[in-house]
Structures are given as C-alpha cells and as structure tokens.
Amino acid sequence: MSKFLLFLGCTIPTKQYAYEISVRNVLPRLGIELVDFPEAGCCGFPLKGINKKGWVYMSARILSLAAKKGLPILALCNGCDTSLRKVKDMLKHDEVLKDEIAELLSREGVKLNFNVDVYHTIEVLHDFIGVEKIKNLVVRPLKGIKIASYPGCHMLRPSDIPRPEPSGEPKKFDAILSALGAEVGYYPDKGGCCGATMLPYSPKHAFRLTAAKIRNMKDFGFQATTTSCPYCMEMLDSKQEAIRAELGDDTLSIPVFYITQLVGLAIGLKPKELGLNLNLSPVEEVLERLGVSLYE
Amino acid sequence: MSLDVKLIDKKVLKDVIELVKPHTPQYCYQCAKCTSACSTSKVLPEYKPHLIVALTRLGLIKELLNSGIIWACSECWKCAEYCPQDVAPVEVVIALKNLAISMGYKPPEDLRVMAKNVVELGYISPPIEVLSKEFEMYSRATLGLPQLIKPYINVEAVNNLKKFFGGVYE
Incomplete structure (x- = not known):
C-alpha cells in the first residue's frame, strides 16, 4: 500500500x-x-x-x-x-x-x-500502481475506442526539472490507455497548449488554441480524448460548447474524460462514482459503446 | 561621435536580469526559434517572444509594458525548450509582469480577482456550484465531498499574502 x-x-x-x-x-x-x-x-x-x-x-x-x-x-x-x-x-x-x-x-x-x-496522477497510475495491475483489474475494456491522450503543457515542460513524462511525450499516459484496452496514437501538436493561461488576457484567442487541439484529434480519427489536468479539462470539456459558439463550428465536438474516469469505467465503477454526469462534453458517445448508461 | 545609448534604462534592465536568473537574456542571438514554437503566437501573431527579449535588452521596457502584450503569454514553456541559448523567454515575460506590477501597471481583471481570492480564501476562486448533464446544480456538499477549510488562518501568513498580492486589487 x-x-x-x-x-x-x-x-x-x-x-x-x-x-x-x-x-x-x-x-x-x-x-x-x-x-x-x-x-x-x-x-x-x-x-x-x-x-x-x-x-x-x-x-x-x-x-x-x-x-x-x-x-x-x-x-x-x-x-x-x-x-x-x-x-x-x-x-x-x-x-x-x-x-x-x-x-x-x-x-x-x-x-x-x-x-x-x-x-x-500519471506517475501514481503508471509508476506506483503499474499498467500490469491495472490491466488485470479491467472488467470493461475500452475496446475499439481510439482515445487521444492530452498531457497538457506542464506534464512535459519545463524539462529542466523532473516531469511526470520525462520523455517529452505522453508515453506513460498512452501505456495506461492501452492497458484499459483503448487504441492510442499520434496526432499533431500532442504536447501543445490548451490555452487556459491565456483566458484572463483574451478568451477569444484562448478558445482558438483549444479548437486547434480538438480539430487535430478529430482529423486523426480519435473518438475521445483524456487529460489529467483540471485546466485542460476546463478548456476542452467545460468550455467546449462556448468554443463551438465562438468559432461557429459545430464539428468541434469530442467526448473528454479525466484519465481517472476512464480507469474507473474500465475497472467497473458506475458513472456517478466517477462524476461523469459533470462532464459537459458528449461522453455518452463512449458510454453507449461500452453499454453503460450515464444515469445507472 | 558616439552612439546614443540613453534609451537603455539600466536600472530596470538590472531588475529584469535579477528576476530571470539563472537564465540570461543577454545571450539571445535572435534566432526566433522561440517565436516559431510559441503557442500564443499561433493565435496572436503580434506576440513574438524573440521581439520581447530584444526590446527588453534594448531597455524599451515602458513601451513593452504599455502595450500590455506580455499578459498574453500562455506559459506553455515551449520557448524555453526550443531556445538554444537557455534564455527562456517565458521567464523574461514573467519577470516583466512582476516589474509591471511593481511599477503600478494593472494585470488583467481576472488575475486581480484571483489575487484577491487567494489572500481572502487561500484559493483562486470560492467553491462554486456546477451544472450537471441533467441540468442539476451540484456543490461540494451535494456531491458528498468534504468541506473546504481556509488554508491560511495564521495572521502572519495572511500578512505575507497581502504583502505579495494585496497591491493589485486594493
């Protein structure tokens, strides 16, 4: 323990x-x-x-x-x-x-x-618990779902101090997703910025940074994305509707999860135990594929 | 004949250099790799980290601060990663922000609110009620999460916070 x-x-x-x-x-x-x-x-x-x-x-x-x-x-x-x-x-x-x-x-x-x-969080999941242990506990594999890991800037940078992902890429993150049965992969600017810190200066400009991330994920065939940073979540999930409205682009829609929510789903927890009713992005698209109801 | 270098505000420049230690803006050779990598620059082309470093070294700091552009930095730290000279433009920008505050410039309103909340509550925001997918409002209490306590209760601790951040909202 x-x-x-x-x-x-x-x-x-x-x-x-x-x-x-x-x-x-x-x-x-x-x-x-x-x-x-x-x-x-x-x-x-x-x-x-x-x-x-x-x-x-x-x-x-x-x-x-x-x-x-x-x-x-x-x-x-x-x-x-x-x-x-x-x-x-x-x-x-x-x-x-x-x-x-x-x-x-x-x-x-x-x-x-x-x-x-x-x-x-990523180190506790990957380095302390370990992907093998997680894999063995999976009862509801995220099979056939292509999920984009979104590390957020500070999981990778500044690299002159120890970072959770020391390789400069979200490798541990993708290893955890693979252990859950999900498909992982590359998309451009995976280590890019969500724009959250730009919000006080200009929400309009910040939203454009977030929108670019969602577009890249969708262009590369991802059906969902996941992060472990509350600022990234705030931009990608909580503000997704506002971003669609600001940019007048209805295609900027993707289910967004915290990595701990995906781990919880895969090991059999109920959506409410994971606070999934608080995600404002269309997470039901993924839940349906897993045969799970948001309200169970 | 000599070149007029009175433009350089040496005192201000010294303050910036002190604030960005151990990074060294003097080593910048204007390769602009930072600007190529910059997240903000992608959505706000007039934001150019290499130009900010150049203006700082020239001592054109008031011009820079008056423009307000430094507050657009997304603090993604890419500029520091790509810089071959370890200048870390993001650190220069943070130093310039500190300098701006000490010279009486006001930061964006949201930051002022955050500073006030940190001094008064210990958090950048009070706990808010959030809307769920079922259009129900939830608070920490209704979600079964433990109540937050005020992290800064010691008078000296609150005084420390006031000294650091009080000036921007008072």
Missing part, C-alpha cells in the same frame, strides 16, 4: 469536482491510500506573474507542511505539480531565496523543509 497526501490545488476543489470524485473512488481500489491535506490551499502558480516570490512562498509552505507529515505529495493538477517541483529546485540552488522564504515561514511557525517527494 502506497500512501500519499492528496493535494487538490485550487481548480479541482472549487469547480473541477469530477477529478476529485474519480480520484477518491478509483485510486484506493488500486491500492493507494489517500490522506487529506486541506491546509495546503493554492500553490501560487497562477499568481507568479504578479509576484514570483509570493508564488515561491506559497509552494514552499505546502512543501514544508507536507514534509512535517512525512508523506509524499500526490499533485493532481499539472500546474501544482510543476509549481512544487520548480520551487523545490529553486530553493535547492538559491541560498538567498531559501533564507528569505525560511524567514517568512518562520513568522507563522512553519519550518522550511522541501525534502519531500512530489508525484503526479
């Missing part, structure tokens, strides 16, 4: 509930023990443009709180995962910054300690 602190970040516990629901229901069935970590809060990554040191302080605080508990962190969000690992790296190489952050944290009675391991 591997034990992890469940670090939710911001977007997941405030609106992307399907990810949290599916993680809480799927991972324990695969031998992972999750320990709640509600005192963590935001990692600060979205605010680094306002104040980089403020971001470092927020992530350093989370690392320190986790180190005190003596458990590795499971970061569900690509942004949180990058943030914590980047800050670990910065503190390791910058003594002045380290001292400054240690002083800020000491004011609130927290001792700076970044000696804690950080893992992302």
Whole structure:
C-alpha cells in the first residue's frame, strides 16, 4: 500500500469536482491510500506573474507542511505539480531565496523543509500502481475506442526539472490507455497548449488554441480524448460548447474524460462514482459503446 | 561621435536580469526559434517572444509594458525548450509582469480577482456550484465531498499574502 497526501490545488476543489470524485473512488481500489491535506490551499502558480516570490512562498509552505507529515505529495493538477517541483529546485540552488522564504515561514511557525517527494496522477497510475495491475483489474475494456491522450503543457515542460513524462511525450499516459484496452496514437501538436493561461488576457484567442487541439484529434480519427489536468479539462470539456459558439463550428465536438474516469469505467465503477454526469462534453458517445448508461 | 545609448534604462534592465536568473537574456542571438514554437503566437501573431527579449535588452521596457502584450503569454514553456541559448523567454515575460506590477501597471481583471481570492480564501476562486448533464446544480456538499477549510488562518501568513498580492486589487 502506497500512501500519499492528496493535494487538490485550487481548480479541482472549487469547480473541477469530477477529478476529485474519480480520484477518491478509483485510486484506493488500486491500492493507494489517500490522506487529506486541506491546509495546503493554492500553490501560487497562477499568481507568479504578479509576484514570483509570493508564488515561491506559497509552494514552499505546502512543501514544508507536507514534509512535517512525512508523506509524499500526490499533485493532481499539472500546474501544482510543476509549481512544487520548480520551487523545490529553486530553493535547492538559491541560498538567498531559501533564507528569505525560511524567514517568512518562520513568522507563522512553519519550518522550511522541501525534502519531500512530489508525484503526479500519471506517475501514481503508471509508476506506483503499474499498467500490469491495472490491466488485470479491467472488467470493461475500452475496446475499439481510439482515445487521444492530452498531457497538457506542464506534464512535459519545463524539462529542466523532473516531469511526470520525462520523455517529452505522453508515453506513460498512452501505456495506461492501452492497458484499459483503448487504441492510442499520434496526432499533431500532442504536447501543445490548451490555452487556459491565456483566458484572463483574451478568451477569444484562448478558445482558438483549444479548437486547434480538438480539430487535430478529430482529423486523426480519435473518438475521445483524456487529460489529467483540471485546466485542460476546463478548456476542452467545460468550455467546449462556448468554443463551438465562438468559432461557429459545430464539428468541434469530442467526448473528454479525466484519465481517472476512464480507469474507473474500465475497472467497473458506475458513472456517478466517477462524476461523469459533470462532464459537459458528449461522453455518452463512449458510454453507449461500452453499454453503460450515464444515469445507472 | 558616439552612439546614443540613453534609451537603455539600466536600472530596470538590472531588475529584469535579477528576476530571470539563472537564465540570461543577454545571450539571445535572435534566432526566433522561440517565436516559431510559441503557442500564443499561433493565435496572436503580434506576440513574438524573440521581439520581447530584444526590446527588453534594448531597455524599451515602458513601451513593452504599455502595450500590455506580455499578459498574453500562455506559459506553455515551449520557448524555453526550443531556445538554444537557455534564455527562456517565458521567464523574461514573467519577470516583466512582476516589474509591471511593481511599477503600478494593472494585470488583467481576472488575475486581480484571483489575487484577491487567494489572500481572502487561500484559493483562486470560492467553491462554486456546477451544472450537471441533467441540468442539476451540484456543490461540494451535494456531491458528498468534504468541506473546504481556509488554508491560511495564521495572521502572519495572511500578512505575507497581502504583502505579495494585496497591491493589485486594493
């Protein structure tokens, strides 16, 4: 049994509930023990443009709180995962910054300690649970369904710090999908950006980035896509209808799942246990092929 | 006769260089690989990371900040991957954003709201109710998820956050 602190970040516990629901229901069935970590809060990554040191302080605080508990962190969000690992790296190489952050944290009675391991959902599924174990538990194979893995930027970059997918390609992601019985494959700009971070600047431009991803997937014959980042999900799934309206293109339609929802479906969980009724994209297209009703 | 280099605001340039360490904008030789790779540039052609680095090095920072273009960066980090000189234009852009804030420029409204929420709630947004496929509204409670607690309760911690982010929304 591997034990992890469940670090939710911001977007997941405030609106992307399907990810949290599916993680809480799927991972324990695969031998992972999750320990709640509600005192963590935001990692600060979205605010680094306002104040980089403020971001470092927020992530350093989370690392320190986790180190005190003596458990590795499971970061569900690509942004949180990058943030914590980047800050670990910065503190390791910058003594002045380290001292400054240690002083800020000491004011609130927290001792700076970044000696804690950080893992992302994809690593827990692939490296800790393993594709063999997942494969053996599959009761509802995703056979004949061509699914595009969509890693999102920060699962791959920046590559000067350890990334969940160190090859620069979503290989672990595709290995998990293959273990579920799905068909996987290439499409252009697979490691490209969903546009979420552009939203505050201009939703119109951000939507065009997302639309390009959906078009590439459809052009290469994919019937669904999956991600493990709440920001990518927000763009691909939650805003899919708005993107169709903005671009006036009805063909921009594809079922979108969290990877944990697909694992859950394949190992026999009910759609509601995976929060699938919260996905706004046409996930029924895939459920029908599996002989599953969204409302069972 | 000498070339007029008064354009360069050395103080500002020094601040940027300090903020982007260990990356070095001075090493940029304008190959524009960053712009070829840039996600934002694909949908907003006037956004050119190599040009942003060039203007920064020239000290034309106020012109750059007045344009507001730095806030368009999608932070996909592709520019940093493709840069043969380890300049990491994305890091330059983050440094410029920090500089803009310290000079009193306002970030996009959504970011100001996020900053306010982080200081007041510890999250970029309060937990919202979401609409399901059956057109029902769900909250954390009705989904059976544990209630969120306020992560920052210590007065000193809240003061730290205010000091870092308070200025953009107050």
